[in-house]
Amino acid sequence: MQVPLIRLQCGVNSYDWGKKGKDSAAAKYALATPPDGFSIEEEKPYAEVCLLLTSPVKHQTDQAKLWMGTHPSLPSKDLETGRSLLDLVSDNQALMSTEISKKYNNKLPFLFKVLSISKALSIQAHPNKKLAGELHAKDPKNYPDDNHKPEMAIAITHFEGLCGFRPLKEIAHFLKTIPPLRALVGEDRASSLETTAAAEDCDLVTSKSSLRAAFTALMKSAPEDVRAMSKSLVSQAESQEISPGPSLAPGQAMYLKADDIHAYVSGDIIECMASSDNVIRAGFTPKFQDVNTLTEILTYDHDPPAQQLLQPVDYPYVTLNTAAYGSGSDSLLYDPPIEEFSVVRTALKADGAKATFEGIAGPSVVICTSGQGSISVGPKREELKEGFVYFVGATAECVIESRGADMVTFKAFCEIEDGKGERETNGH
Numbered sequence: 001m002q003v004p005l006i007r008l009q010c011g012v013n014s015y016d017w018g019k020k021g022k023d024s025a026a027a028k029y030a031l032a033t034p035p036d037g038f039s040i041e042e043e044k045p046y047a048e049v050c051l052l053l054t055s056p057v058k059h060q061t062d063q064a065k066l067w068m069g070t071h072p073s074l075p076s077k078d079l080e081t082g083r084s085l086l087d088l089v090s091d092n093q094a095l096m097s098t099e100i101s102k103k104y105n106n107k108l109p110f111l112f113k114v115l116s117i118s119k120a121l122s123i124q125a126h127p128n129k130k131l132a133g134e135l136h137a138k139d140p141k142n143y144p145d146d147n148h149k150p151e152m153a154i155a156i157t158h159f160e161g162l163c164g165f166r167p168l169k170e171i172a173h174f175l176k177t178i179p180p181l182r183a184l185v186g187e188d189r190a191s192s193l194e195t196t197a198a199a200e201d202c203d204l205v206t207s208k209s210s211l212r213a214a215f216t217a218l219m220k221s222a223p224e225d226v227r228a229m230s231k232s233l234v235s236q237a238e239s240q241e242i243s244p245g246p247s248l249a250p251g252q253a254m255y256l257k258a259d260d261i262h263a264y265v266s267g268d269i270i271e272c273m274a275s276s277d278n279v280i281r282a283g284f285t286p287k288f289q290d291v292n293t294l295t296e297i298l299t300y301d302h303d304p305p306a307q308q309l310l311q312p313v314d315y316p317y318v319t320l321n322t323a324a325y326g327s328g329s330d331s332l333l334y335d336p337p338i339e340e341f342s343v344v345r346t347a348l349k350a351d352g353a354k355a356t357f358e359g360i361a362g363p364s365v366v367i368c369t370s371g372q373g374s375i376s377v378g379p380k381r382e383e384l385k386e387g388f389v390y391f392v393g394a395t396a397e398c399v400i401e402s403r404g405a406d407m408v409t410f411k412a413f414c415e416i417e418d419g420k421g422e423r424e425t426n427g428h
Helices: 025-032 087-089 096-101 129-136 168-177 180-185 185-200 204-219 221-241 291-297 320-328
Strands: 007-011 011-015 045-050 063-068 110-117 151-155 160-163 252-258 260-274 318-320 330-334 344-350 353-357 365-368 370-377 381-386 389-392 398-402 406-414
Touching: 007 087, 007 370, 007 381, 011 025, 011 129, 025 045, 025 110, 087 291, 096 260, 110 365, 151 344, 160 252, 168 180, 168 185, 168 204, 180 185, 180 204, 180 221, 185 204, 204 291, 260 344, 344 353, 344 398, 365 370, 365 381, 365 398, 398 406
Parallel strands: 045 063
Antiparallel strands: 007 389, 011 045, 011 063, 045 110, 063 110, 110 260, 151 252, 151 260, 160 260, 318 353, 330 344, 344 406, 353 398, 365 389, 365 406, 370 381, 370 398
């Protein structure tokens, strides 16, 4: 029987938006367990390490991400045997649990990634399940599966991103003070939005309708008008002092629900999402853009930025030893309102600090992002250091112990809950 602790080798993607060379966390983590022939080139961008994938990198542009998962685009593999994680869990349902194997067709229900971003990714949204099925049936080339793709980003370094729309009064302010923006939106729609924003008794349907009209006009502007207004915008920015916007500090997170507009701008993040490649793009990208679909399906929510943050809570199913408690160690749960995944961030702040995770009725993937130590399941004990990734099978108790200070790990997992919403674990 397969021991439920498997060290993974993960794939790296290189895209235009990635950080270059050793500045990329994704590249550094990938180097810990490098794919065949992989080495870091200082002038090459590394965007994404996918902690569950294995096929050769297809895009050699300026990004890097590390993938962790069973998604067929880039499935992770067992470092010892070379077998893909997808094959392993298909042959041994106990690694996933019978319930999760059945529900998700023997595949891990989430993708777990590290993204290293040096310039803005595309303006985008991810479809809900119903829309994903429709888009896939109509255009399987650009929408390769029928699943939704809610996702969560947790900052490793300081991170900047765009998520949702600003409150209407702030948008109205920018329409007044940024002439190139107003020109592209158009005077009628800009004035309508300003009137809506100023109304004390405006209902949500009206405010969203006004925002939809303004944004759709902006996104459907003629390319030559966009080029002309971009020059004016740059000129205005260079002539004024502009303070940077707020960013996520390490450990802060945001949740991106289906049909919400967003774009990542800079920084290194842990990203977890439902297992899908569906992206509706409309800007900042040379890839396929679908402006009509994007402007039609967005929620047009326009809440204050703080409402986009996902606040973590103490994870209740872990035991931290006395040394860890005394040194400020913690284990925090990021639990978005979906069933496919949750993530636990554990920081062990002292030499010998230990975190013992109860077995859960589902699989987990663990990555170490700083420090070093060990990971154990039963009698099997393995080294754990920056960039190492492990798959932990269902029901297995997992112990992580630090060697030195400041060890940080992220553990993504999925488990089935019963009808009362209670957690099912091995013996709990």
